[in-house]
Amino acid sequence: MSTSSDKLPFLPFALPEIGDEEIAEVVDTLRSGWVTTGPKAKRFEQAFAEFLGEPQIECIAVNSATAGLHLALEALGLGPGDEVITTTHTFTATAEVVRYLGADVVLVDIDPATMNIALDQIEAAITPRTKAIIPVHYAGLAVDMLALLDIARKHGLKVVEDAAHALPTTLEKELIGTLGSNATVFSFYANKTMTTGEGGMLVTRDPALAQRARVMRLHGINRDAFDRFTAKVPSWYYEIVAPGFKYNLTDIAAALGLHQLKRLPAFQARREQIAARYFEAFADLPLILPPRAPNEDVHSWHLYVLRLSNAATVTRDEFIERMFALGIGCSVHYVPLHQHPYWKERYGLTAEMFPESQKAYERLASIPIYSAMSDADVDRVISAVRRTFGAA
Numbered sequence: 001m002s003t004s005s006d007k008l009p010f011l012p013f014a015l016p017e018i019g020d021e022e023i024a025e026v027v028d029t030l031r032s033g034w035v036t037t038g039p040k041a042k043r044f045e046q047a048f049a050e051f052l053g054e055p056q057i058e059c060i061a062v063n064s065a066t067a068g069l070h071l072a073l074e075a076l077g078l079g080p081g082d083e084v085i086t087t088t089h090t091f092t093a094t095a096e097v098v099r100y101l102g103a104d105v106v107l108v109d110i111d112p113a114t115m116n117i118a119l120d121q122i123e124a125a126i127t128p129r130t131k132a133i134i135p136v137h138y139a140g141l142a143v144d145m146l147a148l149l150d151i152a153r154k155h156g157l158k159v160v161e162d163a164a165h166a167l168p169t170t171l172e173k174e175l176i177g178t179l180g181s182n183a184t185v186f187s188f189y190a191n192k193t194m195t196t197g198e199g200g201m202l203v204t205r206d207p208a209l210a211q212r213a214r215v216m217r218l219h220g221i222n223r224d225a226f227d228r229f230t231a232k233v234p235s236w237y238y239e240i241v242a243p244g245f246k247y248n249l250t251d252i253a254a255a256l257g258l259h260q261l262k263r264l265p266a267f268q269a270r271r272e273q274i275a276a277r278y279f280e281a282f283a284d285l286p287l288i289l290p291p292r293a294p295n296e297d298v299h300s301w302h303l304y305v306l307r308l309s310n311a312a313t314v315t316r317d318e319f320i321e322r323m324f325a326l327g328i329g330c331s332v333h334y335v336p337l338h339q340h341p342y343w344k345e346r347y348g349l350t351a352e353m354f355p356e357s358q359k360a361y362e363r364l365a366s367i368p369i370y371s372a373m374s375d376a377d378v379d380r381v382i383s384a385v386r387r388t389f390g391a392a
């Protein structure tokens, strides 16, 4: 069978939306002679703080969210013998940073209603070694941070939010990043809600954490030491106070970020529109549609994740295959950590330990949702999903 829609170009699962302003800013950076970390990275940090509505909050631009998570945990003093609790239903970056520091990961199942970490299972995972919790705002829906911060306070634990999906997500009208955890980390990877190609932002209100992260972001060079003595010390002099990392964001990337950030509210509004169309179009299909943000809160709609219900007559793999055959890219978020050889073997994990994440994994698929999609693209996705279920 061949229809005109079969001849349309393949619609990728994700695409960035890069405009003339971003391109002009990158060109300006290239012509300026200053291509790595410099004035634009600094401006991007300030603009990000202003976006969060808190000009004084510390924003540290880094070359990935993974780097930001690593820096936050390092600054909190995490090390061998320590444990960190997080969700099994996430990307490996959330957990691998714990292992970078020689500490161990304790995985918790999800709440099937939100797909976020099961708050009522966190306390059972706490041991005398537990130092921190890393909540992940899955797909762009906020974790109930008020409840999570209560648990953390009660047990004296640090909290670092993996907000790779959660820009701009709100909880009780407050943006993620401003909720009172020790640190929050955003990602500007190519498929996230805004992009710098590769990049991330570490946000904290803790000046000591910020100071340590800034030093460790660039080789352990202590800037304060030489800022204080600039007048007396020659410009070539610097001091290394720790074996730091190479995690700085370039001005080329920051040039993209400055304009992506300005356009973020429009990007989010477009994603919201697409989500609304999906909710309406799929209501009668054998699907569990994704949870919406409660009340007036903002869901960033980084991902729109469908789950096949018991009534579905196709498997997840068949669903994705049929969507590809109809020219639509889909993805799976995620193959849970407990399924991956490394995590499974290191901690002796089985699927039975995480029944909700496992069940979700077996039935879920993410469909395209991004601001660069045209109305015709959205129509194509809707019609492909419906055809996949044999519905008109």
Ligand SMILES: *Cc1c(COP(=O)(O)O)cnc(C)c1O
Pocket: 063, 064, 065, 066, 067, 090, 091, 093, 094, 136, 162, 164, 165, 186, 187, 188, 189, 198, 199, 200
């Ligand atoms: C993308 C992602 C990361 C890593 O972000 P990078 O900027 O690519 O390092 C971490 N956690 C989650 C949940 C992600 O989706």
